[in-house]
Structures are given as C-alpha cells and as structure tokens.
Amino acid sequence: MTIYFYSTREQYGCFSNFSFHGFELDGLYWPTSEHYFQAQKFLGTPHVEQIRLVKMPKDAARMGRERTRPLRQDWEQVKDDIMRQAVLSKFQTHRDIRDILLSTGDEEIVENSPIDFYWGCGSDGSGKNMLGKILMEVRDILRHIQSTDADNSTVK
Numbered sequence: 001m002t003i004y005f006y007s008t009r010e011q012y013g014c015f016s017n018f019s020f021h022g023f024e025l026d027g028l029y030w031p032t033s034e035h036y037f038q039a040q041k042f043l044g045t046p047h048v049e050q051i052r053l054v055k056m057p058k059d060a061a062r063m064g065r066e067r068t069r070p071l072r073q074d075w076e077q078v079k080d081d082i083m084r085q086a087v088l089s090k091f092q093t094h095r096d097i098r099d100i101l102l103s104t105g106d107e108e109i110v111e112n113s114p115i116d117f118y119w120g121c122g123s124d125g126s127g128k129n130m131l132g133k134i135l136m137e138v139r140d141i142l143r144h145i146q147s148t149d150a151d152n153s154t155v156k
C-alpha cells in the first residue's frame with residue numbers, strides 16, 4: 001500500500017524535510033534537511049549561513065524561495081543530488097527514523113503535497129514526487145549498508 005506523508009504531525013511525518021532531525025554535512029550542523037537544501041541555493045554567499053541559523057524550517061524555506069538574491073546558476077542541474085545527500089545524511093544520523101524508513105519495505109512513498117508538483121505528487125497526483133523517489137533510493141542504500149554490515153560482523 002502506498003505510503004503518503006506531508007505534515008510532520010501526521011504518520012510518517014519524519015519523512016518530511018521539515019522534521020527536526022539534524023545532521024552534520026559539509027562540516028556544519030543543519031537543524032533540518034530543509035535548512036540544508038534551501039541554503040545550497042546560495043552556495044558561496046553569506047546567505048547560506050543566514051539560512052542555516054534560522055530556527056524554523058518554514059523560515060528556511062521562505063528565505064530559500066525569495067528571489068531577491070540570485071539563485072546559483074547550476075541549481076536545476078544539482079538540486080536532486082543536493083536533496084539526495086541531505087536526506088541520506090538525515091537518515092544515516094538518526095536510527096529511530098532509519099528504522100521507520102526501512103520498515104516500509106518496498107512500498108511506494110509519496111509526498112502528498114497539494115501544491116508541489118516537483119518534489120511532491122501535486123493536487124491531482126500527477127506530480128513527479130521527486131522527494132518520495134529520493135526517499136526510496138535512500139531506503140535502498142540504507143538497506144544495502146545494513147546487509148553489508150551484517151555480513152561483515154558474521155564470524156567466519
């Protein structure tokens with residue numbers, strides 16, 4: 001059965017980038033994956049740190065979406081990899097949510113956003129669901145890491 005998520009307050013809310021599961025990446029601490037993702041839009045400028053330091057992910061999202069500052073030129077080419085790295089770091093850092101992600105087996109995961117047709121499925125389900133796809137990719141990576149670790153710890 002397809003797993004839908006969106007709000008951090010509902011079931012599978014930990015799959016949202018707005019969930020408070022911080023991690024270290026690029027030598028810095030990020031309070032949420034939304035902070036990391038939005039800040040990377042302005043790599044090489046002081047705005048990265050300004051976004052990293054705001055308390056709430058909704059403020060990081062607002063700042064990242066403001067177009068008063070120029071977006072990095074290669075954003076469209078790099079944004080999926082940046083999201084993948086942020087989501088992987090988040091789930092590698094927190095065992096409790098890693099277990100929740102792995103417990104979904106091979107079920108399809110969909111960000112049930114009524115407004116976002118790129119990261120989510122959009123209001124009519126026709127969206128690309130890139131965040132859901134990335135979560136499923138990360139699930140595969142974590143499953144592989146787990147089985148490799150188990151093999152390595154087996155006494156031969």
Ligand SMILES: Nc1nc(O)c(N)c(N[C@@H]2O[C@H](COP(=O)(O)O)[C@@H](O)[C@H]2O)n1
Binds near residue numbers: 017018064131
């Ligand atoms: N809560 C929420 N509100 C929105 O308006 C959204 N678009 C989303 N989706 C999340 O937004 C992030 C990416 O947004 P931009 O590409 O910067 O517009 C990403 O975390 C989506 O999952 N969520």
